[in-house]
Ligand SMILES: O=c1ccn([C@@H]2O[C@H](COP(=O)(O)OP(=O)(O)O)[C@@H](O)[C@H]2O)c(=O)[nH]1
């Protein structure tokens with residue numbers, strides 16, 4: 332581990348208990364705070380998350396001013412459930428409607444940033460089973476307290492919850508198998524982040540508007556790299572949020588997620604001159620138990636998926652272009 336990272340770890344890591352909500356609400360001053368929840372088919376969990384955040388942090392303490400759910404092409408009642416629980420709900424494709432739409436989690440976050448009004452923006456995944464207000468206060472605490480900070484990432488223990496089984500630290504499989512190795516090899520200054528792919532982070536609006544967003548699942552890794560480049564390691568911090576339990580994807584879905592992360596990383600390595608060009612092939616070939624016979628008698632079904640992700644430019648460039656010239 333780089334000595335700089337060792338120093339950063341002890342200097343820039345805190346626990347959510349270090350940031351009591353009443354103190355944070357008092358330190359907020361005139362700043363506006365938005366919580367953004369990107370949500371695709373999260374009708375089962377979004378209502379409870381919005382209710383917890385609204386009751387504890389909007390109504391009881393005033394720490395949060397806006398709860399914004401980005402409905403990311405849901406096929407279920409996510410939008411209705413979120414609105415009934417008290418969130419402002421925007422349709423991903425209706426935000427910046429004159430920009431050709433894209434798909435994915437990063438797109439939902441980018442559109443959420445565009446639609447939000449906070450000076451500080453915190454993001455929380457919408458598939459969490461048990462969200463406490465401390466998830467949000469922990470992310471905001473360091474930012475409200477220290478003007479040198481611009482970005483805070485959550486970390487936690489991640490159980491892998493199966494059918495009647497719990498592996499206490501078995502979650503975060505893509506983090507362990509893909510993201511951590513990529514970061515340690517290519518961006519070792521980011522090796523201090525305990526959960527580099529955590530969907531829970533908070534940042535200053537100015538910073539988020541100044542960096543590009545990968546539209547798919549590469550968004551978290553891309554954001555770490557871009558924030559490091561833009562603001563420097565000492566403007567970044569992490570906070571222990573306890574335990575996080577969420578709905579898991581199967582291994583093949585995680586394989587496609589991994590491919591998107593590697594594409595986002597490759598784009599940055601090319602930008603930094605480490606790779607001479609960005610990969611042009613964007614399909615992943617996977618094999619699964621056959622529902623139809625595979626080619627040449629292969630006892631596997633061949634599944635080819637396009638994992639291409641667009642990159643959104645820094646939001647500020649888009650907003651500047653659409654502003655009328657005086
Ligand atoms: O196209 C998408 C895919 C995902 N998500 C949201 O992004 C978050 C994290 O995605 P997911 O749960 O699929 O990833 P996991 O945490 O299971 O790896 C969740 O709130 C999803 O609803 C989204 O808004 N749009």
Ligand SMILES: O=C(O)[C@@H](COP(=O)(O)O)O[C@H]1O[C@H](CO)[C@@H](O)[C@H](O)[C@H]1O
Nearest residue numbers: 502503504505506528530548551579580
């Ligand atoms: O961290 C990980 O390995 C993956 C998968 O988590 P699990 O193995 O299902 O606990 O989950 C995350 O990765 C996505 C891609 O960066 C994020 O978008 C999600 O928020 C995050 O939960």
